[in-house]
Structures are given as structure tokens and as C-alpha cells.
Amino acid sequence: MTSGTTYSCYGLLLRSEIELPDLGAPLETEATPDVVIRFGSLKVPPPSTLPYGLWRESDVCGVEVPDVGRYETRAGVEIVIDPLPDAEPRAIRLFLLGTVMGALMMQRDHLVLHGNAFRIGDAAAVVVGHSGAGKSTLAAEFDRRGFDVLSDDVVPVDATGNAIPGYPRIKLWDDALARLGVGTDGLERINDAHEKFQLPLQRNAIGPLPLRWIYVLERHAGTELTLAPVHGAVTFSLLHEHTYRNELISGAEPVARHLQQCASLARTARVTRVRRPAATMTAESTAEAILSDIGTESPQTPTQERA
Known part of the structure; x- marks a missing residue:
């Protein structure tokens, strides 16, 4: 089973390696998550003409946020976070639950x-x-x-x-x-x-x-x-x-x-x-x-x- 804590948001089960108190109390469930959120090392984003540090290639969307780090959302089922060493957890969650979750829901055909x-x-x-x-x-x-x-x-x-x-x-x-x-x-x-x-x-x-x-x-x-x-x-x-x-x-x-x-x-x-x-x-x-x-x-x- 994927490690982490399980939360519910937008009708999805999220299993996350980062704590997400914004989503309320964690769930006690053994169910397979719809989305996995984990930390990982991410490469420099590919060249992009999109603003705000955004980029998109096939079924992967990403964003690079100054003073926070890099994110990728993959095929609507996985989010990878590569935070900067001194990034605030609140700032990491802010972009995760905004831009990144928005991109993930797009990938899930919303x-x-x-x-x-x-x-x-x-x-x-x-x-x-x-x-x-x-x-x-x-x-x-x-x-x-x-x-x-x-x-x-x-x-x-x-x-x-x-x-x-x-x-x-x-x-x-x-x-x-x-x-x-x-x-x-x-x-x-x-x-x-x-x-x-x-x-x-x-x-x-x-x-x-x-x-x-x-x-x-x-x-x-x-x-x-x-x-x-x-x-x-x-x-x-x-x-x-x-x-x-x-x-x-x-x-x-x-x-x-x-x-x-x-x-x-x-x-x-x-x-x-x-x-x-x-x-x-x-x-x-x-x-x-x-x-x-x-x-x-x-x-x-x-x-x-x-x-």
C-alpha cells in the first residue's frame, strides 16, 4: 500500500505524504486511493510558452513556483512535489490545493x-x-x-x-x-x-x-x-x-x-x-x-x- 495519510477532496481519496490539515480530519480506510501525492526529485521543466511557471506535455502538467518548488501532476492519478529546502509547508499546500489540484481535475476530464x-x-x-x-x-x-x-x-x-x-x-x-x-x-x-x-x-x-x-x-x-x-x-x-x-x-x-x-x-x-x-x-x-x-x-x- 502507498504510504501516507488519506484525505477526501472533490469526491476523491487522496493518499498524501504531506499533511493536509486544510482538508479536515484524515480518513481511516484501506481503500485504494484515487490520487497519490508524494515527494520526489523533479527535473528542470521543459521549455514552455505558458505564464506563471506552468507547462504541459501530453498527460503531464507542471508548475515551478519561486521560493516554493516544483510540482507535476500525472494523468490525473499522481502528484509529485519537489519543494525547496526552506519552503514553508503552508506555501507548499497553497499551490498544491490550488493550481495543482485544478490541473489534476482537468486531467480527470472536468x-x-x-x-x-x-x-x-x-x-x-x-x-x-x-x-x-x-x-x-x-x-x-x-x-x-x-x-x-x-x-x-x-x-x-x-x-x-x-x-x-x-x-x-x-x-x-x-x-x-x-x-x-x-x-x-x-x-x-x-x-x-x-x-x-x-x-x-x-x-x-x-x-x-x-x-x-x-x-x-x-x-x-x-x-x-x-x-x-x-x-x-x-x-x-x-x-x-x-x-x-x-x-x-x-x-x-x-x-x-x-x-x-x-x-x-x-x-x-x-x-x-x-x-x-x-x-x-x-x-x-x-x-x-x-x-x-x-x-x-x-x-x-x-x-x-x-x-
Whole structure:
């Protein structure tokens, strides 16, 4: 049996040589893991035209992160980490559970969105946007209102159109936590260089949910918050733009498969632009507008009272 500790994430069993407290308590199981995460020596990455230290060759994706190390994900079943000697464990986990897990889920034939997913009844909604758009703050607002948050930042969508739950944490800057009335005492920083913290969430037991609504967060210089559905070619453009690490979608076969995935999702999920006034936007007003658009209200039981 492969050595390491077993965890669950995105519906997969991960057997890992690195401790992953972000994923919750380890599992006591003898089951064969879906993914093995191990340390190993990795060669210098091949020449690549991709940004952010990313590269891809056939069924292997990799990333080289300054001051942290190298990673490779292989055929969706193995992740190899080659950390620098002085790399912080938190920093190693940050890129492992973000970029690298996103690449692995792509390899497992998922469309991976750069957003935050939450439960609406028996379905799911996702808010997507570029870094700094306010996705995580909005997810925290939905959590405060009693909606289960499925995933933060990396949202895999399977071939049947289901959003796959990730681990119940949200990464938030200190000012966003302050606006939510949450103190930083006892919260883990993502690393020593940033005032960004891991906020653990309470969540009911939850499985994959059909993705029905996708909201694209955008800013504008006006004063009104508006929602506008999109159709046709614009839908495909937005889904590609907000695919997590879309730089890895290169080559004829991956591009064709990604187009198929976007087309399939567009048949079952409604895509809507949310244009927010940059000067006055708040998570509260945006949440109200999205819930009104869906036609639902907040659950009766707030998160704080859930078991």
C-alpha cells in the first residue's frame, strides 16, 4: 500500500505524504486511493510558452513556483512535489490545493471554473471572476446567510454538469473578514507575507450538485448594480475566460475537449453578468441581487446554528 495519510477532496481519496490539515480530519480506510501525492526529485521543466511557471506535455502538467518548488501532476492519478529546502509547508499546500489540484481535475476530464460555488436547494450556483473580483467575500456572505459553500476558488464540474464539493474553507483578506465581523485570532494565514487567512466553514454533508446558475462578477464606474443574461458565443467566451488556469488548455485535443465541455454546461446552466459599481458595491447587495434573480430566499437556519 502507498504510504501516507488519506484525505477526501472533490469526491476523491487522496493518499498524501504531506499533511493536509486544510482538508479536515484524515480518513481511516484501506481503500485504494484515487490520487497519490508524494515527494520526489523533479527535473528542470521543459521549455514552455505558458505564464506563471506552468507547462504541459501530453498527460503531464507542471508548475515551478519561486521560493516554493516544483510540482507535476500525472494523468490525473499522481502528484509529485519537489519543494525547496526552506519552503514553508503552508506555501507548499497553497499551490498544491490550488493550481495543482485544478490541473489534476482537468486531467480527470472536468471543466474547472475559477470561482466559488454554493448550494441553492437541490442545485448549485457559481460566482466566477478574476482575482480580486470579490468571489470569496461573496461566498462568505452566502455562508453567513445559511447557504452551504461547496468550494472556494477551484470548482470542478463533471461530465454530467455537477459541481463537485471541495474542502470547507475560504481564503479571505483581513479587511474582508473585518467587514464580515470575523476576527483573525486563531485563523491560519495562507503564508507569512500576506494578510490573507483561511476561514473554516461549517457545512452539512453534501455531494455533487447540478450546476444551474453561473454569475460573472464585473465592475463598472456607474452607480447601479445590474444583472444581464448572456447567450451564444459570449457564453463560451466567458466560460473559457473564467476557467481555472485556462493557460493549460493548449493543443488541438485539449482545446476541442474544452469547447465540448463549455457547450455541454451552457445547455444546462444559465450564465449571467453581474455588473457591480466599483465605488459602492457590497457583498450584501450582490447576494440580494443574485438570490432575487434565482428566485429564492436565505435558509431559515443560519450557518452558526448548523450542526
